[in-house]
Amino acid sequence: KRKGFPEVIFGEGKTVDQLYEIFLRLKEKNDTVLATRVDAEKADRVQQTVADVQYNRDARTLLWKRQEGPRYPGYVAIVCAGTSDFPVAEEAAVTAEAFGCNTERIYDVGVAGIHRLFDQLDKIQQADVVVVAAGMEGALASVVGGLVSRPIIAIPTSIGYGANFGGLSALLTMLNSCSTGVSVVNIDNGFGAGYSAGVIIKNKYEKGI
Amino acid sequence: KRKGFPEVIFGEGKTVDQLYEIFLRLKEKNDTVLATRVDAEKADRVQQTVADVQYNRDARTLLWKRQEGPRYPGYVAIVCAGTSDFPVAEEAAVTAEAFGCNTERIYDVGVAGIHRLFDQLDKIQQADVVVVAAGMEGALASVVGGLVSRPIIAIPTSIGYGANFGGLSALLTMLNSCSTGVSVVNIDNGFGAGYSAGVIIKNKYEKGI
Amino acid sequence: KRKGFPEVIFGEGKTVDQLYEIFLRLKEKNDTVLATRVDAEKADRVQQTVADVQYNRDARTLLWKRQEGPRYPGYVAIVCAGTSDFPVAEEAAVTAEAFGCNTERIYDVGVAGIHRLFDQLDKIQQADVVVVAAGMEGALASVVGGLVSRPIIAIPTSIGYGANFGGLSALLTMLNSCSTGVSVVNIDNGFGAGYSAGVIIKNKYEKGI
Amino acid sequence: KRKGFPEVIFGEGKTVDQLYEIFLRLKEKNDTVLATRVDAEKADRVQQTVADVQYNRDARTLLWKRQEGPRYPGYVAIVCAGTSDFPVAEEAAVTAEAFGCNTERIYDVGVAGIHRLFDQLDKIQQADVVVVAAGMEGALASVVGGLVSRPIIAIPTSIGYGANFGGLSALLTMLNSCSTGVSVVNIDNGFGAGYSAGVIIKNKYEKGI
Amino acid sequence: KRKGFPEVIFGEGKTVDQLYEIFLRLKEKNDTVLATRVDAEKADRVQQTVADVQYNRDARTLLWKRQEGPRYPGYVAIVCAGTSDFPVAEEAAVTAEAFGCNTERIYDVGVAGIHRLFDQLDKIQQADVVVVAAGMEGALASVVGGLVSRPIIAIPTSIGYGANFGGLSALLTMLNSCSTGVSVVNIDNGFGAGYSAGVIIKNKYEKGI
Amino acid sequence: KRKGFPEVIFGEGKTVDQLYEIFLRLKEKNDTVLATRVDAEKADRVQQTVADVQYNRDARTLLWKRQEGPRYPGYVAIVCAGTSDFPVAEEAAVTAEAFGCNTERIYDVGVAGIHRLFDQLDKIQQADVVVVAAGMEGALASVVGGLVSRPIIAIPTSIGYGANFGGLSALLTMLNSCSTGVSVVNIDNGFGAGYSAGVIIKNKYEKGI
Amino acid sequence: KRKGFPEVIFGEGKTVDQLYEIFLRLKEKNDTVLATRVDAEKADRVQQTVADVQYNRDARTLLWKRQEGPRYPGYVAIVCAGTSDFPVAEEAAVTAEAFGCNTERIYDVGVAGIHRLFDQLDKIQQADVVVVAAGMEGALASVVGGLVSRPIIAIPTSIGYGANFGGLSALLTMLNSCSTGVSVVNIDNGFGAGYSAGVIIKNKYEKGI
Amino acid sequence: KRKGFPEVIFGEGKTVDQLYEIFLRLKEKNDTVLATRVDAEKADRVQQTVADVQYNRDARTLLWKRQEGPRYPGYVAIVCAGTSDFPVAEEAAVTAEAFGCNTERIYDVGVAGIHRLFDQLDKIQQADVVVVAAGMEGALASVVGGLVSRPIIAIPTSIGYGANFGGLSALLTMLNSCSTGVSVVNIDNGFGAGYSAGVIIKNKYEKGI
Numbered sequence A, B, C, D, E, F, G, H: 001k002r003k004g005f006p007e008v009i010f011g012e013g014k015t016v017d018q019l020y021e022i023f024l025r026l027k028e029k030n031d032t033v034l035a036t037r038v039d040a041e042k043a044d045r046v047q048q049t050v051a052d053v054q055y056n057r058d059a060r061t062l063l064w065k066r067q068e069g070p071r072y073p074g075y076v077a078i079v080c081a082g083t084s085d086f087p088v089a090e091e092a093a094v095t096a097e098a099f100g101c102n103t104e105r106i107y108d109v110g111v112a113g114i115h116r117l118f119d120q121l122d123k124i125q126q127a128d129v130v131v132v133a134a135g136m137e138g139a140l141a142s143v144v145g146g147l148v149s150r151p152i153i154a155i156p157t158s159i160g161y162g163a164n165f166g167g168l169s170a171l172l173t174m175l176n177s178c179s180t181g182v183s184v185v186n187i188d189n190g191f192g193a194g195y196s197a198g199v200i201i202k203n204k205y206e207k208g209i
């Protein structure tokens, strides 16, 4: 009944059997089915059972679409700080794409080398929604927030060590951002950010919802 | 240069003199100036100096607009759990209105009496953006998230005691929400939620930004 | 001397030898012996030594009863949010049954799809005691608390990630619940909730204790 | 519609005007109205406006009953560790009484002088429900839990200093209790414990609910 | 130069080679050498190299004494709550014995079955020093503290789960104990408690130190 | 029945009336009565009612002794880091003196100027028990622990700011001390340290207890 | 004996009498005496007693110098994010000046308006040492760290609310900074940062220390 | 463009392929390339591909220098408390050496045996910068801070257990140090301390930067 929304499976802790059974059941009533947090081995075995499912090894997602429909105009910019934040950013990208959004990946633009960010600023400023993934101290979200007038969804990642406390450091940074227009999802929750971005784009371009 | 964005002053800890000086300065180059976290006494004295400034006693905001322009279509639904969360919700509402958004206040619909929420569900489901403010355990955000397909911005409030730890309880609830499409701002940050809502609406209805 | 109360062994960290020795010793003076947190491999070996012990693979419990006595009237409703909370809910169910209580399992009724909860509301409202197990943000306890007039025992589970902090999120939610009649046990403590439910039912229906 | 349940007002942060307006409104449709966390000064002024309201200075509660109905059989034992935990224990007692329960107060029986607890053990063991309030390290709940076969509701209080962290110490103690049959409410939440006790007694003695 | 004090090696993280080298070096200038936190496999290999070293499999200690001297009068009572706290209690016992103290082990006397504690109270009350090891909520330290007039050293153990947070719960309990005469060492620090007990006894019975 | 132990009143939160009533009652059956955490104003009014009570303005203690008996041999060294830790150290000193112990105060010997500590090392090393009070990072306890072979009781104080978190910093330091023979009491708990010191001395010098 | 180092008094919690007594005593043996955390009222009264003491109302410092000596070459850049961080930055500046350092204040250059920072980048890059004070999420330290090759000392301030937790947010940000060359002092510890900056400059330019 | 600064790779979580590709790329434009947190097995394989790379097994670093240039005058003293802190200290040493600094290692001088520290005090006091690595309670930083007038960079290590909470204890100690001139880096961040030391020395001895 939520037309055009992907149906999503939280893969963590599910067995292969559980995964493909849910997949098969959801395919019947939905146009798009997405599973997150699926490791490569399980993915392989689901793919043997369920036809036309695509696995993204970085994002660790399984995606099935009844048919590749048209994309919404505009795009989601997925900005990420370091190479280690890459999988979380990919999960966000795949999720937004499952909605029918275009995405632009702008990776490895952490604040330690801020000129790389400025090189790509135009592309970020012209996005419909901006997703920012960053670990360690997560300062990238504030910097982007200060430069961009679009809705920004920040994802703290658990990358770091010591007083990082499993992502707490980046989470607090993003919640306390002195820049405006930034809202936050759970640590490592690429899916949540991609979903919120998808909802914003869907609500922007779609009539009658 | 960020046209149509209100300029905002963080009033907490500022003296009356600082407040009206910044106010006067910002009025020159901006169409809308908003100050948050201003207590009644200070507000009174700013109003004596700066013409046409409106004080909202609940939201504790001072707002000045060069002229009352047209509103964007649609509206932001501001949903709040208990009477104590009211000031935070009002701060969000005033901030969204400073952007030129319409707002619908749907207050006192906490999950302890969930039928009150269902009575108003239509109005929430048809909003462009939904802001949810809740303290104590903050479960309202998850319930609304499960019922609504619009972008949802959740504000944990510091209302509560004991193991609430100054709003930590509601904050963690909202970050861990099992419902999709929910992103979160800082504890008691009505301003931040209203601002994000404003940005989403502005980006939806305005051409060429 | 606590007649009718099951004697319980905390299986975690105990060796197979310790487990069956305690089992054999407790069988002599008690009518019901329950061991919790026993993995399948150990359970198997205990069953080879101790006769008539039943292993519940989901709950990870070993249960021995001298004889299957009559059940108390009424029942404990065991409500649980997601499939991952299932083992904890089962531990609660088995423990209540060890007391001689009937149980009704109402699983997979998390707040993200609240209509599933409403479909089963009658069965929950007519229980003698309600146990609610939920992870992530644990909002289910508040929603049930608002709809039910029976004693409610809430179990936060450790299901989740990131700012969930090993179940802390759901624990705080449940302690701060704005709904009345909810009391809380330790994270993942299905045993404790089932035991409290058993005590309430025993005290309700049994004469002279 | 929840017949026989007191309607309750959370007094903290409410003005005198708000308090008596809610009081007057709730009196119309309910038989019992209870307000908690009301200080003496406000109470005084509410009493001037609303007839027949009783203020309990220790519990800081305002209670109105349409008529003094019959009490349920049995009683709630309210056990408390130190004199400083007294107000929280009183809040629990008043709340249980608002339900129509009898109460037995067993105060100042902390574990530092455990013989005082043993002197009163019979009265605790024969209660229908036991409420235990304790601050500092909250060990009393575990000791009572080990000696009593009745449902036990534990209230951690915020009494203490230093590594007590506002009641966290007693809260963790009670959640981790090695004794069975203990469930826990929020720090200082005498109301919640009294309410849960009331629900258990009501469900035990009342027909057809 | 600290005559009569055992020299101690912290075994955790040390290789076998490091262990026996330090052992051999320390044997030359000391009468007693103790290594803690040594697993069975490493112990075995150290014993092959260093003569006359005794391994205690429960305490995970290696102990060498130049000669078995006379013991001090009196004894240290080592009290422990559950079977899981046993290794920590043993580490305390072995350390006190390394000092030349007698020890009395009083194990499995947790507060859930408090009569077992009372059965052995005399032996505890007549000790020179009492060490109490307890996990989960650690209430045993307070109960013993209320019944005994001797110096009490409490060891929180990391036994437990959920809101136990790796021993934090028992640690806070013991620090906030309402009983007097209790001081506390680090979580699982059986060594520290045994050492403090040894120092107290040495200072009591030895002349001229 | 605990002969020779002072009876103690926790003054915090008690009214003047409560204080002197308890004082009068305890005087009848005890030889020594001590009240801690009593502010000057209340102390003044208690002294008007109860004869022969001495107030220590720094320690904030009220002490009554039936008669000034003989002191135990030896002494407790009370070592403290900064002038701000002084009141906590005094509370420890007064408590030990209430037991009949001699005390030596060695104040203002923090590790930032370690030579001051070395100047007084002899006096510390020859004490029967050493109490160390330190705030901020609390390193003094470790340094003393490394230099002294006597039982050491460490008191973290709440002196400091920022990441001191109300004494947490010094508490963790002392619990994790790499020096041996150090046990710890609650933050600011001068009383607890003085009591433990008193118990150790009493058990050392007194026959037949 | 530490020639050229200012002697420093921690003013917090000290009485006026204590302050000027210490001041007078320290003046005799030192060339520079600095007191921090002194409020205006106390400062006023100290100035009446001690000649030639200068009070800085923003930094809340009292400074006395025997004579205004020559300054070291170069300078400390004091960079600060928002107007609220100003007092902490001033404390750092005054402390560095007490050492004989020149200072350049670069204030109100938070990352929300990053162009203001770039406008002043030259002045920051050419400093000998850079001190960065920032509250809320503290991202400024990382941005400066990425742009500057000088030693950077970061001060988290307690400015903020909600999930800022008294400066914890900025503290964790700075400790986890992905930029190099950044070390951190305690929350609000302007003094500590100024002192470290002073030591670095003194060691750079002074011969023979 | 930051001439003379080593380029650094964060090895943790990188594959062998990623490591040597980055290494080869960075070698082209830099004179010094350093990789941290590389385990022995990966290091071995990188060394097979990239010529002239040196692996330090203790520090877990890979270092390549175009040519062994001249060293700066003076030295960095690397002070460390226990043998377990050794790898972190080595990481700091290797990083400082990558800058061209001389280093003096002063290891195993923890405060439990403070005389070993005093034996080496001269060497520490004459360093240009002092790095102090310590785990458990981290008191060494304060002791060194009190004895030395040079810039001190403190590294808390995660060595310890129980209430050490993964290095939190040492981190808080160092942030709250009562000694002056101490600034702090993240837990186990030997690299960060070595880098800051390198920057201080480079800025001291190099002209025109």
Ligand SMILES: Nc1ncnc2c1ncn2[C@@H]1O[C@H](COP(=O)(O)O)[C@@H](O)[C@H]1O
Pocket (backbone or CB within 6 Å): A178, A179, A180, B008, B009, B010, B011, B036, B037, B189, B191, B192, G082, G083, G084, G112
């Ligand atoms: N209530 C608020 N909570 C968080 N940030 C705020 C709030 N009000 C204003 N701000 C932010 O504070 C900035 C202004 O800070 P200031 O220059 O100190 O007045 C604005 O640009 C907003 O981004």
Ligand SMILES: Nc1ncnc2c1ncn2[C@@H]1O[C@H](COP(=O)(O)O)[C@@H](O)[C@H]1O
Pocket (backbone or CB within 6 Å): C008, C009, C010, C011, C036, C037, C189, C190, C191, C192, D178, D179, D180, E082, E083, E084, E112
């Ligand atoms: N899953 C569980 N969680 C918490 N406590 C438990 C659990 N299972 C058993 N227990 C408690 O552990 C006690 C037995 O512990 P033990 O003697 O170590 O087997 C029982 O009396 C129960 O109170």
Ligand SMILES: Nc1ncnc2c1ncn2[C@@H]1O[C@H](COP(=O)(O)O)[C@@H](O)[C@H]1O
Pocket (backbone or CB within 6 Å): E008, E009, E010, E011, E036, E037, E189, E191, E192, F178, F179, F180, H082, H083, H084, H112
């Ligand atoms: N189990 C333990 N817990 C805490 N400290 C210990 C333990 N065992 C030994 N130690 C301390 O560690 C020191 C030796 O450390 P190390 O030089 O690393 O072997 C001894 O002097 C003891 O103070």
Ligand SMILES: Nc1ncnc2c1ncn2[C@@H]1O[C@H](COP(=O)(O)O)[C@@H](O)[C@H]1O
Pocket (backbone or CB within 6 Å): A082, A083, A084, A112, G178, G179, G180, H008, H009, H010, H011, H036, H037, H189, H190, H191, H192
């Ligand atoms: N051990 C370490 N701890 C913290 N940061 C490091 C460490 N090693 C390298 N770095 C930083 O990580 C950056 C490189 O990250 P990457 O591009 O992921 O290799 C370097 O510029 C350093 O600032």
Ligand SMILES: [Mg+2]
Pocket (backbone or CB within 6 Å): A144, A145, A146, A147, A148, A149, A150, A179, A180, A181, A182
């Ligand atoms: Mg923005």
Ligand SMILES: [Mg+2]
Pocket (backbone or CB within 6 Å): B144, B145, B146, B147, B148, B149, B150, B179, B180, B181, B182
């Ligand atoms: Mg939704």
Ligand SMILES: [Mg+2]
Pocket (backbone or CB within 6 Å): C144, C145, C146, C147, C148, C149, C150, C179, C180, C181, C182
């Ligand atoms: Mg209810």
Ligand SMILES: [Mg+2]
Pocket (backbone or CB within 6 Å): D144, D145, D146, D147, D148, D149, D150, D179, D180, D181, D182
């Ligand atoms: Mg029980």
Ligand SMILES: [Mg+2]
Pocket (backbone or CB within 6 Å): E144, E145, E146, E147, E148, E149, E150, E179, E180, E181, E182
């Ligand atoms: Mg005692």
Ligand SMILES: [Mg+2]
Pocket (backbone or CB within 6 Å): F144, F145, F146, F147, F148, F149, F150, F179, F180, F181, F182
């Ligand atoms: Mg010692």
Ligand SMILES: [Mg+2]
Pocket (backbone or CB within 6 Å): G144, G145, G146, G147, G148, G149, G150, G179, G180, G181, G182
């Ligand atoms: Mg830098």
Ligand SMILES: [Mg+2]
Pocket (backbone or CB within 6 Å): H144, H145, H146, H147, H148, H149, H150, H179, H180, H181, H182
């Ligand atoms: Mg120094």
